[in-house]
Amino acid sequence: MIDQATQAATDSHLIALRRGDEAAFEQLFADYADKIYRLAIGLLGNDEEADHVVQDSFLRLIEKLDTFEGRSSLGTWLYRVAYNLSIDFIRARRPILPLVEEMEDDDSLVAPVILADWTGVPDRVIDDVELTESLDAAIAGLPEIYRAIFILREIDQLSVEETAAIAGISPGAVKVRHHRARLFLRERLAEMWFSQV
Amino acid sequence: MSMTCEQLLGYLSDYIDHELDEELAADAHEHMATCQNCRVVLDTTQQTIFLFREQGRRVIPAGRRERLFSRLHDAFQRRNLISG
Numbered sequence: 497m498i499d500q501a502t503q504a505a506t507d508s509h510l511i512a513l514r515r516g517d518e519a520a521f522e523q524l525f526a527d528y529a530d531k532i533y534r535l536a537i538g539l540l541g542n543d544e545e546a547d548h549v550v551q552d553s554f555l556r557l558i559e560k561l562d563t564f565e566g567r568s569s570l571g572t573w574l575y576r577v578a579y580n581l582s583i584d585f586i587r588a589r590r591p592i593l594p595l596v597e598e599m600e601d602d603d604s605l606v607a608p609v610i611l612a613d614w615t616g617v618p619d620r621v622i623d624d625v626e627l628t629e630s631l632d633a634a635i636a637g638l639p640e641i642y643r644a645i646f647i648l649r650e651i652d653q654l655s656v657e658e659t660a661a662i663a664g665i666s667p668g669a670v671k672v673r674h675h676r677a678r679l680f681l682r683e684r685l686a687e688m689w690f691s692q693v
Numbered sequence: 694m695s696m697t698c699e700q701l702l703g704y705l706s707d708y709i710d711h712e713l714d715e716e717l718a719a720d721a722h723e724h725m726a727t728c729q730n731c732r733v734v735l736d737t738t739q740q741t742i743f744l745f746r747e748q749g750r751r752v753i754p755a756g757r758r759e760r761l762f763s764r765l766h767d768a769f770q771r772r773n774l775i776s777g
Contacts (some may be wrong), residue, residue: 516773518766525762530752537751547757554765558772605702613733615740624748631748650742651749675706682734682741 506569514561525554528571531652532578538647539582541636549585553578568661575654575662579644586640606679610686617689634684638677645670646677696724701731709739 512520529550536549553574557564564573618627635643641663648659649670659674660667696704696717701724707713708721725732753761 514776516769516776518769521766521769522762525765529758529761533753534749534751543757547753547761550753551761551764555768558765558768561772562776607702608730608734611730611733613736615736618740618744627744628748631745635745635749646745647749650745653746671706678706678738678741679702681745682738685741685744686737 502569503566506566509570510561510564510566524557524570528574529554531571532574534651535575535578535644535647536582538635538651539579539640539644540585541632542585545582545585549578549581552581572658572661575648575658576664579662582644583640605676606683608679608683608686610683610690612686612690612693614686614689614693617692621692622689630685630688634681634688637684638680642673642677642680645673646681649674650678696720698724698728698731701725701728702734705735705738709735709742 509520509524513524532553533546533550536546537543540546540549556577557570557574564570568576622630635646638646644663645659648654648662649656654662656667656670660670663670665673701708701721704713704717704721708718711718713721725735752758
């Protein structure tokens with residue numbers, strides 16, 4: 497379900513794309529290429545695979561332009577395709593992914609273990625390169641099902657409902673995974689930095 | 694009724710996102726006024742969120758972005774020729 501304003505924007509953008517309007521295509525790429533790249537590189541950690549995901553997501557949209565029904569916005573549709581393509585890459589590497597249901601059954605939260613206040617450490621002792629590496633390492637340790645939700649909700653700041661539509665889960669599950677991801681990442685950064693407090 | 698550390702942990706994201714109802718928010722606030730550990734967990738979680746929001750917005754490196762756009766633009770033009 498999308499709201500009326502988004503529906504109208506989707507419809508007019510779709511009409512322009514269907515008639516071959518190059519400016520509309522450039523706008524679509526400008527609006528979404530980096531966003532779906534961010535999701536793919538966050539999930540895959542591999543430049544080549546992430547580029548493939550971006551390319552194949554747009555190619556699929558180009559192929560489907562004439563049959564696209566517009567029940568979701570073009571952006572949500574692109575994100576969803578990119579998410580599924582990224583999961584396909586992960587499954588190809590590692591055919592046995594933990595079942596989502598098994599992970600969801602575990603309702604325990606990541607209890608904080610390290611209680612040092614490291615909030616001043618990044619500014620004081622860490623340069624930008626090291627900071628980026630630390631954040632990448634922390635996020636790489638998150639289970640994929642939490643990682644995607646964290647990227648969509650925290651970094652791209654999508655709504656709970658849009659994130660749910662992209663990942664194919666309930667809004668409640670989005671909220672739970674987002675919360676767990678935050679606590680998990682807080683703990684990983686605390687492990688890295690508590691000794692420098 | 695005062696909130697426990699475990700309850701606070703469960704509500705932490707809702708507290709940060711200002712999604713708790715007034716009564717629960719007041720309980721959480723009251724708990725953190727006296728619980729140093731929970732205060733640190735709140736501050737470091739907020740700092741975690743801030744760092745990822747600031748640093749996490751990476752984009753496709755320019756050269757690769759241009760190549761991707763060029764390939765996709767070609768595919769879009771081919772589609773236009775076929776359906777045109």
